[in-house]
Amino acid sequence: MEQLENFFHMGGYGFYVWLSYGITLIVLLLNYVMPRTREKKLVDRLNQISKMKGQGENES
Amino acid sequence: MWKWITKYASPMHFYLLANRLTPWFGWSAAVLFAVGLYGAFFYAPADYQQGESFRIIYIHVPSAWMSMFVYMVMAGAGAAGLIWKTKVSDAVARSCAPLGASFTFLALATGSLWGKPMWGTWWVWDARLTSELILLFLYLGYIALQSAIDDRRTAARAGAILALVGVVNIPIIHYSVIWWNTLHQGPTISKLDSPSIHIDMLIPLLVMAIAFNLYFAAMVLIRARMEIVEQEKNSKWVQELIVDKVSV
Amino acid sequence: MTRVRILNLFSTILFRDLLLGVRNQSELVNPLIFFIMVITMFPLSIGPEQSALMQISPAIVWVAAVLASNLTIDGIFRSDYEDGSLEQMILSPHSGFTLVMAKILAHWLLAGVPLIIMVLMAGPFLYLPDYALQTLFYTLLLGTPVLSLIGAIAGGLTMGVRSSGMLQALLILPLIMPLLIFSVSAVNNAMKGLPVTGELYFLAAILVLALTLAPIAVFSALKIRLSE
Numbered sequence: 001m002e003q004l005e006n007f008f009h010m011g012g013y014g015f016y017v018w019l020s021y022g023i024t025l026i027v028l029l030l031n032y033v034m035p036r037t038r039e040k041k042l043v044d045r046l047n048q049i050s051k052m053k054g055q056g057e058n059e060s
Numbered sequence: 061m062w063k064w065i066t067k068y069a070s071p072m073h074f075y076l077l078a079n080r081l082t083p084w085f086g087w088s089a090a091v092l093f094a095v096g097l098y099g100a101f102f103y104a105p106a107d108y109q110q111g112e113s114f115r116i117i118y119i120h121v122p123s124a125w126m127s128m129f130v131y132m133v134m135a136g137a138g139a140a141g142l143i144w145k146t147k148v149s150d151a152v153a154r155s156c157a158p159l160g161a162s163f164t165f166l167a168l169a170t171g172s173l174w175g176k177p178m179w180g181t182w183w184v185w186d187a188r189l190t191s192e193l194i195l196l197f198l199y200l201g202y203i204a205l206q207s208a209i210d211d212r213r214t215a216a217r218a219g220a221i222l223a224l225v226g227v228v229n230i231p232i233i234h235y236s237v238i239w240w241n242t243l244h245q246g247p248t249i250s251k252l253d254s255p256s257i258h259i260d261m262l263i264p265l266l267v268m269a270i271a272f273n274l275y276f277a278a279m280v281l282i283r284a285r286m287e288i289v290e291q292e293k294n295s296k297w298v299q300e301l302i303v304d305k306v307s308v
Numbered sequence: 309m310t311r312v313r314i315l316n317l318f319s320t321i322l323f324r325d326l327l328l329g330v331r332n333q334s335e336l337v338n339p340l341i342f343f344i345m346v347i348t349m350f351p352l353s354i355g356p357e358q359s360a361l362m363q364i365s366p367a368i369v370w371v372a373a374v375l376a377s378n379l380t381i382d383g384i385f386r387s388d389y390e391d392g393s394l395e396q397m398i399l400s401p402h403s404g405f406t407l408v409m410a411k412i413l414a415h416w417l418l419a420g421v422p423l424i425i426m427v428l429m430a431g432p433f434l435y436l437p438d439y440a441l442q443t444l445f446y447t448l449l450l451g452t453p454v455l456s457l458i459g460a461i462a463g464g465l466t467m468g469v470r471s472s473g474m475l476q477a478l479l480i481l482p483l484i485m486p487l488l489i490f491s492v493s494a495v496n497n498a499m500k501g502l503p504v505t506g507e508l509y510f511l512a513a514i515l516v517l518a519l520t521l522a523p524i525a526v527f528s529a530l531k532i533r534l535s536e
Contacts, residue, residue: 011106013113013177020116020170024123027162031279035155039286043302046293142528197482204478208469209533217532218465222479225461225525229483232514236486240493 069146071288072297078281085278092271099264107261116174118264122272123166124188127195128230130160130276134202135227138220147291148284150216153223154206155283159276161199167192187241191234198226212291317402318410325414328387335383336418339376340426346372347430358435365434366444366495370488373423373448374455378477380419381459384411385530389467395534404527412453412460412523420452436499443498443508447491450511457522458483464529487514 010017068074100118107114137153140146171189172182183189202222209215292298329336350368354360388394397407427448431441462479466472494507 007101010115011112013111016113016173016177017115020119020173023169023173024119024166027166028275031159031162032282035279035283035286039282039289042286042289042293046298046302050299194482194485197478201475201478201482204475205465208466208472208475211536214532214536218529221461221525221529221532222465225483225521228517228521229486232486232517233482236489240489 069144069148071147071151071292071295072301074148074151075285075288075301078285082278082281082285085274085281089271089274089278092267092274096264096268096271099267104261104264105258110178113174113177114261116170117261118268120167120170120174121265122269123163123170124192125269126272126276127160127164127167127192129273130156130163131195131198131223131226131230133280134160135220135223138216138223141216142220147213148288150213150220151284151287151291152280153220154216154287155280157199157203157206157219159279159283161196161203163272163276164192164196164199168196185241187238190241191237194233194237195230198230202226314403314406318406321397321407321410322414325411326417329383329414329418335380336422339379339419340422342379343372343376343423343426344430346375347433351433362435362437362499365436366440366492366499368434369427369430369444370447370451370492373427373452374481374484374488376423377419377452377455377459378473378480380415381463381476381480382473384415384460384463385467386463389534394530398527398530398534404531405523408460408523408526408530412456412526415460416453416456420448420456423452424448436495439501440495440498443504444491444495446504446508447494447511450508450515451487451491454487454515454518455480455484457518457526460526461522461529464526464533467530467533487511490514 008014008018068077096118100115104115106112134153134156137149137156140149141153168189171192175184175186175189176182202219205222206215206219209218289298289302347368350364351361354364385394388397398404424445428441428445431444436444458480459476461483462476465479466475469475490507490510494504494511497504497507
């Protein structure tokens with residue numbers, strides 16, 4: 001337990017070390033999530049459009 | 061001998077290649093990050109001068125290296141787009157910019173968080189940090205220019221010119237800032253400059269550097285894939301391959 | 309097709325731009341007024357004490373010069389772009405390098421040179437001793453053409469973009485930093501009585517580099533933006 005506490009404490013520099021690693025994690029994750037979300041939204045829209053076109057063709 | 065590479069100048073083949081390669085790069089990056097972090101926290105001994113705070117080096121230095129490497133890739137892809145007029149290189153160049161800006165931001169933020177316990181201030185006009193700040197402005201200018209121009213092809217070519225002008229300037233800026241910095245302070249010897257970095261501290265650093273590189277490869281492929289689908293959304297291959305299918 | 313001699317082409321465009329610039333007097337004078345006002349703001353905010361002002365006056369002058377020249381960048385290509393004459397010039401079979409150099413020289417003569425003259429007159433405002441003022445003059449002489457050259461790159465890249473002033477500043481400023489560093493340090497050294505030849509040589513080197521490479525970048529940027 002004491003080892004875990006020392007790990008978090010980082011010799012007194014815990015705040016700086018963990019904030020650094022935390023910011024890095026967030027930035028690296030964002031760079032992964034944002035393009036994926038955008039591509040997914042785009043593909044969904046394209047799907048929607050093609051479905052509407054398909055219905056339009058069925059109706060006419 | 062290199063003819064096979066020209067196949068991937070076609071957006072569709074690049075898309076398929078990116079789909080195949082991304083998991084490899086992504087998972088190996090994850091593994092190496094895990095190994096590197098283990099090394100950073102448990103294998104490397106604490107620095108006798110800086111204590112545990114020096115562990116920030118394992119993000120700060122690879123981010124700084126990546127920020128400069130990515131700029132070179134961005135300029136190279138831009139040049140390829142100017143010379144061979146390939147849409148794929150335009151997409152890659154455009155994708156590099158947010159990643160490069162992120163790495164630069166990380167280098168600055170972690171540098172600042174490292175500096176506060178070391179030098180007592182959140183910011184120091186140290187040569188390396190100042191160069192990184194200027195590099196951030198170069199990235200932001202590139203991103204702003206590309207978003208300001210509506211036509212993608214034109215935006216890519218204008219961005220390529222800007223990136224090439226930046227590449228010529230970066231060595232000048234770098235040495236100017238070093239010179240400027242040594243004017244007013246004596247040469248500051250940081251732990252990084254001294255040649256005697258302990259091998260146990262060095263190995264996790266190299267592992268993290270490779271991990272960052274693999275991460276960059278994976279992310280640039282993901283983003284370039286997205287840019288290509290956006291650009292080619294009306295083309296036949298997008299309709300056939302992607303629409304009504306679940307993407308990886 | 310008549311053979312147009314390079315010098316004829318160069319001087320035609322140069323005189324045309326100079327004439328247009330001189331006729332539009334407000335565009336000429338506004339940056340200078342801006343420059344004077346920025347320079348005035350510093351003593352007003354710092355206090356009239358001589359030693360404090362002397363320390364930072366080279367920096368103030370150079371920063372004000374960079375900001376003032378940013379205001380004029382837009383004008384290099386915008387009016388020609390809007391009425392279509394730029395397109396004609398670019399599409400013509402004549403040398404693009406010459407055309408671009410002529411326009412940049414016109415910009416420097418209209419924006420940079422008045423600034424230099426203004427600084428010579430504003431020297432006493434900032435308690436600059438004579439040797440320092442002389443060095444400042446040389447740094448401006450070597451540096452303002454670079455401002456015009458790099459500004460032309462930014463202007464060419466952002467042609468036709470709405471409210472491009474901020475974008476241009478964002479593009480120009482990182483590229484200008486070495487210029488700023490060496491110019492201000494040269495003047496600071498002059499104030500301390502140290503030699504300034506090293507810095508001036510470096511500024512000259514930057515000028516030569518910009519003279520040779522910038523017009524290529526400008527012309528490529530113009531061709532790219534105009535072929536949309």
